[in-house]
Amino acid sequence: xxxxxxxxxxxxxxxxxxxxxxxxxxxxxxxxxxxxxxxxxxxxxxxxxxxxxxxxxxxxxxxxxxxxxxxxxxxxxxxxxxxxxxxxxxxxxxxxxxxxxxxxxxxxxxxxxxxxxxxxx
Numbered sequence: 001x002x003x004x005x006x007x008x009x010x011x012x013x014x015x016x017x018x019x020x021x022x023x024x025x026x027x028x029x030x031x032x033x034x035x036x037x038x039x040x041x042x043x044x045x046x047x048x049x050x051x052x053x054x055x056x057x058x059x060x061x062x063x064x065x066x067x068x069x070x071x072x073x074x075x076x077x078x079x080x081x082x083x084x085x086x087x088x089x090x091x092x093x094x095x096x097x098x099x100x101x102x103x104x105x106x107x108x109x110x111x112x113x114x115x116x117x118x119x120x121x
Contacts (some may be wrong), residue, residue, distance in 0.1 A: 027053035027061075
């Protein structure tokens with residue numbers, strides 16, 4: 001027997017681990033549409049899009065939604081708490097600016113009145 005033939009004979013079929021390793025390394029996309037119609041009237045349409053790959057592969061193709069999903073990460077919880085804190089601080093600062101603007105208008109009005117009285121005397 002030739003060496004090529006003996007290699008083919010002794011080679012075992014790929015196992016589940018080999019198949020999963022290849023799928024996670026390369027990625028697998030399953031796409032399909034299911035339509036339910038009755039008398040040419042479409043009642044239901046299901047569009048299925050499934051991507052199976054490793055996290056490294058997903059990041060290579062630009063998918064990283066799990067990093068920001070509040071149900072999956074504690075970082076998102078911290079970011080959400082910080083966001084709430086910043087919104088509260090912003091509201092406080094806006095209120096303070098309004099108070100200062102109102103106080104500034106009052107001072108300007110009083111100053112104009114005082115200057116107006118001084119000019120008359």
